[in-house]
Amino acid sequence: MNQSFQELIKHKFSDLSRGQKKVAEFLVNFMEKGSLYTAGQIGKEAGVSETTVIRLAYALGLNGFSDLQELMRKEWLSSTESKEAASRHAADTAAEEQKPFGEWLFPVDEKELSQAIDALIKSDQVYIAGFRESHTAAYWLYYKMNQLRNHVLLSFPTGFLLETLCNLTSASTVVVFSLPRYTKEALEVAQQAKKQGSKVIAITDRRLSPVGQIADTTLLAGTTEHILSLLALSQVVISSMGKKDEQTAGKRQERLEKLYAEQGIFLE
Secondary structure, three states: OOOOHHHHHHHHHHHOOHHHHHHHHHHHHOHHHHHHOOHHHHHHHHOOOHHHHHHHHHHOOOOOHHHHHHHHHHHHHHHHHHHHHHHHHHHHOOHHHHHHHOOOOOOOOHHHHHHHHHHHHHOOOEEEEOOHHHHHHHHHHHHHHOOOOOOEEEOOOOOOOHHHHOOOOOOOEEEEEEOOOOOHHHHHHHHHHHHOOOEEEEEEOOOOOOOOOOOOEEEEOOOOOHHHHHHHHHHHHHHHHHHHOHHHHHHHHHHHHHHHHHHOOOOO
16 A cells, blocks of 8 residues: 555545544544554544444555554654654754744644645745635735745635636645634635645644645644744745745845835835
8 A cells, every 4th residue: 555644544534434533533643642552542532432443444445453553653653753853943944933933833744844845936836825814824925925936826815716726737836724613715725726736735723624634735733823823834834945945035035125125115
């Protein structure tokens, strides 16, 4: 089987029973426990029966619970090094930006962040979608990303134009902000982007949120103060983009500063 544990869960999640979904969410969020606990212990933690845990393995197309646990164990062990690298990354590449937001910033997965940054730098265009309360963070990311690269687009606070989504290509990337209460517009944008062959980056609170289930890359934001967690994570994205593509970002910022000076935008 070529799919990773988390990819398998995402692919099968909508077909699972309610109890199996509870187990799946628990295992995704607590992979270390899932790798070490018995089926009975997992069921107790997830609030379901041991039988439901075992049935999840079969629902995922595996031969039994032992196969499910082995798949989890391999992914958990391989992710340990990634998490350690993420901590170093947070300290070395975005420490100053993260300090004011430390209370709200969820631990950033290094692998997911790297995939997101590569896509945002290399895409022919980036469409940023955030609706209702999430639009404030979406606009901030849109404004800052425009200082680093061209062809960045933004949704409206309460909707989007199909004519704009029609222009997305397989070389495009769509960033979708989606926190509770999840809006149908966020899911619709992600679904349409996938139909166009575009990459989807979800900035959300759960890997198995409606948008997280279909996203290519998921960046997790904290949930205590929604807008602050979104802004904190967005700052990490911008900081990482600027450092990884310093030459392109520097040239664009030079042109912008020249325009600012010509127009007298800033007093100092």
